[in-house]
Amino acid sequence: MTSNTRATSSTDATGRALPHPSREEIRLEAVLHALSDPLRLRIVRDLATDGGELSCSHFDLPVTKSTTTHHFRVLRESGVIRQVYRGTAKMNGLRGEDLEHLFPGLLDTLLAAADRQAVRLGDDG
């Protein structure tokens, strides 16, 4: 009943909320689809590197704002990230625990594969 019990709430003070799949609703195919786009993969790599939450505006992607919003939505609806309002900012964080529970080792292996490819192709950073 205290605010502590709502630490993962995705609503803000005015009750805005974004729909997320429950852990049980997350599907491997949707996760792989979400990560099959270069920009979405880059977002996930940045979130993994940071380890915490990043605002959408942190990401300077070479696409329009509406396309950026679309990419975050695909990541959220697939269960890869959680998006929560904190004041006026929409914050994004990886659902690492959920993914690890469902697919042990998968996220780490995917991130390692992405790192390896970035080094190989010389487009890291």
Place this chain on the structure above:
Amino acid sequence: MTSNTRATSSTDATGRALPHPSREEIRLEAVLHALSDPLRLRIVRDLATDGGELSCSHFDLPVTKSTTTHHFRVLRESGVIRQVYRGTAKMNGLRGEDLEHLFPGLLDTLLAAADRQAVRLGDDG
């Protein structure tokens, strides 16, 4: 110069060949896209279980023949499988060595994740 040196040829006696990406051309994003479809994931799981080559007709998928052909083409063009003509049959095999070289552990982790999900959802086998 002997037939042994052409063991991985994708041409048949009449010279038919199917285009494949070289190992260096394989991209993680394309591999993940290829595996983001339930039927393509099923094909890959069957190929992994078999460990060798299977003909397209081995797979009794609940879609039209042209859709089946499409799915195999996506898997081939992403570098997940190699398709070779053997006489009149088009045979399919996982490019396990190429994928392991590029993305160590990825294919095994993905297959384990797919197995785990199939058990969890009760749709294995």
